[in-house]
Amino acid sequence: MxxxxxxxxxxxxxxxxxxxxxxxxxxxxxxxxxxxxxxxxxxxxxxxxxxxxxxxxxxxxxxxxxxxxxxxxxxxxxxxxxxxxxxxxxxxxxxxxQSYDDIVTYDGVSGARMNFEHPDIATxxxxxxxxxxxxxxxxxxxxxxxxxxxxxxxxxxxxxxxxxxxxxxxxxxxxxxxxxxxxxxxxxxxxxxxxxxxxxxxxxxSYNRWGVVATFKFADTEFRFPTGWQRFLPTGPLALLPLPNGYTSMVWSTTPELAEMLLSLDETEFLSMVNAGTRLSTEELSMIYDLAKSKSPDLLEQIQWRLNLFAGKLKPADEENFPLQVSEIVTGSRARFPxxxxxxxxxxxxxxxxxxxxxxxxxxxxxxxxxxxxxxxxxxxxxxxxxxxxxxxxxxxxxxxxxxxxxxxxxxxxxxxxxxxxxxxSTDFAPLVAARSFGVDVLNSLGPIKDFMVGRISGNSKR
Ligand SMILES: Cc1cc2nc3c(=O)[nH]c(=O)nc-3n(C[C@H](O)[C@H](O)[C@H](O)COP(=O)(O)OP(=O)(O)OC[C@H]3O[C@@H](n4cnc5c(N)ncnc54)[C@H](O)[C@@H]3O)c2cc1C
Structure with missing residues (x-):
């Protein structure tokens, strides 16, 4: 001591x-x-x-x-x-x-997106x-x-x-x-x-949040440039960041209760939950969280059904707006940090x-x-x-x-x-969601301000 x-x-x-x-x-x-x-x-x-x-x-x-x-x-x-x-x-x-040139952030409630592009923006x-x-x-x-x-x-x-x-x-x-x-x-x-x-x-x-981490492999072998993905859910952001050879490192920041649930799932359920987290609506996610907490035997089926529905509605041109699905977890890689x-x-x-x-x-x-x-x-x-x-x-x-x-x-x-x-x-309060999404849309279209933000993220700007 x-x-x-x-x-x-x-x-x-x-x-x-x-x-x-x-x-x-x-x-x-x-x-x-x-x-x-x-x-x-x-x-x-x-x-x-x-x-x-x-x-x-x-x-x-x-x-x-x-x-x-x-x-x-x-x-x-x-x-x-x-x-x-x-x-x-x-x-x-x-x-x-693994270095990458592009970070895509998207709002889990409104879908508003922002791309930060810069050669080797992060490694x-x-x-x-x-x-x-x-x-x-x-x-x-x-x-x-x-x-x-x-x-x-x-x-x-x-x-x-x-x-x-x-x-x-x-x-x-x-x-x-x-x-x-x-x-x-x-x-x-x-x-x-x-x-x-x-x-x-x-x-x-304390943020009263835990960062749940794990390492996955992406499903498809199709070629995609390595990209950093971050979806802002009201409980906290879910990030999938690229590693070499089609692997990805996840940090899912979430409430203590949901972190506990994520750690209690078996690895197949956890994998499906992560795919749900990158795609499904917050209403669907709430329902799925409840199924997981109650240890429902329908959990996997419900997630898969909803993911199929989502995939069916997605136009081919929009597919690149989402990360690939994860298909494999590195066994024992799950952990959480306050x-x-x-x-x-x-x-x-x-x-x-x-x-x-x-x-x-x-x-x-x-x-x-x-x-x-x-x-x-x-x-x-x-x-x-x-x-x-x-x-x-x-x-x-x-x-x-x-x-x-x-x-x-x-x-x-x-x-x-x-x-x-x-x-x-950290909110799904409609006026604030509208305001932040409007802000993100405007920022995304304003080159100089975005360049300044990219500079801050990449550590190339001091002011
Ligand atoms: C989920 C998560 C994701 C993160 N992602 C990123 C990221 O993408 N990019 C980023 O920049 N940062 C990230 N961070 C933050 C980053 O991990 C930390 O900022 C960094 O590891 C801190 O390094 P440090 O050397 O300052 O402290 P530590 O890594 O905490 O090292 C402190 C050392 O001091 C030693 N020590 C403590 N007490 C004693 C003692 N009494 N005697 C002898 N030794 C002692 C410990 O054993 C330890 O080795 C993340 C953090 C978390 C939790």
């Missing part, structure tokens, strides 16, 4: 310039970027991760699992550019990534592929450098205090070690022990910085959470490079402040936009 102790005097066995807590995407990117930079590569850096990562990540690259994993994220061109600039992108298993990558590629690049950098980044895996931070003499953060680790550092960076996720230690408030709320908005009041305190989910979490509807963390890393590394080259103490708030002032406002705007989109679409 993590414990915050404000102050203890201890004999320090290990002193580092920077200690990064968390070996998720944010922590591994930060470590790699710092070791890649000619300005910061000499710094003594430790990365402490509670789970085992080294063997699983190495074996992901050496002997890739036969099936796609269920934690898949959509990366923006800006994130990929950054990963490339630190030499990491080429270490990813490229055959397991789907398994989170493990991201971590494995970064670790591989880190190993390469370590092999070339005298001062190596030390990874302490399977080791939890159990307490953090200020050293009684230096006032630097001093960590006690579950393996009995202690570590003192000039700068402590929390890349330690939503429940961030580092944020608690620094006494930084995080504000927000969705919440949170934003820390600040990202920096004296000798402390927060990065990624430790600083902010968001609804996955625009696939921005991890991408925001990557932009944080880029900005923090820039601030540390400037501080180092000017001879400043990297743990000093003067050195860290530019990171906060650059990233907090940008993240705040994005978090707000995603929250509003969630709220606007």
């Amino acid at each position: 993590f414990q915050v102790i404000r102050r203890f005097a201890t004999s320090v066995s290990n002193v580092a310039d920077i200690v990064i807590i968390g070996g998720g995407p944010a922590g591994l990117t930060l470590g790699t970027a710092l070791k890649n930079s000619p300005v910061t590569k000499h710094l003594k850096i430790h990365l402490v991760e509670g789970g085992k990562i080294i063997e699983p990540l190495n074996s992901f690259l050496e002997t890739p699992p036969p099936n796609y994993l269920n934690r898949v994220v959509s990366l923006t061109p800006s994130t990929i550019g950054f990963l490339d600039s630190i030499g990491a992108w080429s270490h990813f298993n490229q055959e397991r990534t 789907m990558v398994e989170t493990t592929n991201i971590q494995a590629g970064l670790l591989s690049r880190l190993n390469e950098l370590n092999s070339q450098q005298e001062v190596k980044l030390v990874i302490q895996e399977d080791t939890k931070v159990t307490s953090i205090a200020k050293d009684s003499i230096t006032q630097w953060p001093t960590l006690k680790l579950s393996n009995g070690d202690s570590l003192t550092c000039r700068l402590l960076v929390g890349c330690d996720g939503y429940n961030s022990p580092v944020r608690h230690f620094a006494g930084i408030e995080s504000r927000g709320w 969705l919440k908005l949170s934003h820390a009041d600040t990202y920096v305190e004296d000798r402390v910085a927060l990065v990624g989910d430790a600083a902010h979490t968001t609804h996955p509807l625009a696939g921005q959470g991890l991408n925001m963390g990557q932009e944080d890393v880029k900005s923090l590394v820039g601030a540390l490079e400037r501080a180092t080259s000017r001879g400043l103490d990297i743990g000093n708030s003067l050195a860290l402040e530019p990171y906060f002032s650059e990233r907090w406002p940008q993240n705040h705007v994005l978090l707000g936009v995603m929250d509003k989109i969630h709220k606007i679409y």
Whole structure:
């Protein structure tokens, strides 16, 4: 259990310039970027991760699992550019990534649609592929450098205090070690022990929604350009995002009750339910949800009958307005995650910085959470490079402040936009549906505004 102790005097066995807590995407990117930079590569850096990562990540690259994993994220061109600039992108298993040029969103109530088109607007990558590629690049950098980044895996931070003499953060680790550092960076996720230690408030709320994820294969082998699909249902969006070889990664954001129902279905029923979710009217879906909740033996037949009816009415020209049906599920790929908005009041305190989910979490509807963390890393590394080259103490708030002032406002705007989109679409109240659909139709026909939105989605626009 993590414990915050404000102050203890201890004999320090290990002193580092920077200690990064968390070996998720944010922590591994930060470590790699710092070791890649000619300005910061000499710094003594430790990365402490509670789970085992080294063997699983190495074996992901050496002997890739036969099936796609269920934690898949959509990366923006800006994130990929950054990963490339630190030499990491080429270490990813490229055959397991899928870029696409087109995202189609459609309203589950009114049918209003919007297309976002841009070359390589997003690329789907398994989170493990991201971590494995970064670790591989880190190993390469370590092999070339005298001062190596030390990874302490399977080791939890159990307490953090200020050293009684230096006032630097001093960590006690579950393996009995202690570590003192000039700068402590929390890349330690939503429940961030580092944020608690620094006494930084995080504000927000639960969306009272779960993201149900699963991996499927599309039914037809007919050629279609890989496309991202998102249908906004009043209970939350259902997204089908492309993976290589006709596979697709689903995130169905929905109420706790419906998430429970989706997880209780057998895999054949679940598959049919997903096809229903991408096509049938919200009235039909409500009826089908009730059948599923009551464990009706007619569920599959009812869904199939309605899907056939839908297909019969669809004009051939309109077929491409919907994703292909899914026909196969990767066994055991179903899981669910709670969705919440949170934003820390600040990202920096004296000798402390927060990065990624430790600083902010968001609804996955625009696939921005991890991408925001990557932009944080880029900005923090820039601030540390400037501080180092000017001879400043990297743990000093003067050195860290530019990171906060650059990233907090940008993240705040994005978090707000995603929250509003969630709220606007979480209703089937007719006047609001009409207003949002009118808005979408107008936006879809206004080139410059759409271009601006595409820029935001793809991470190519800063304002
Ligand atoms: C359903 C869903 C879909 C998503 N889709 C997208 C998407 O398409 N695009 C996108 O950009 N984002 C997406 N996200 C968000 C994205 O997954 C997260 O933003 C990202 O994984 C956070 O990375 P992180 O490294 O900041 O934190 P985490 O991945 O949470 O890593 C934190 C690490 O810290 C470690 N840790 C915690 N406490 C301690 C301790 N005491 N001691 C040692 N180690 C500790 C943990 O073990 C963990 O490894 C999605 C999220 C969800 C739920």
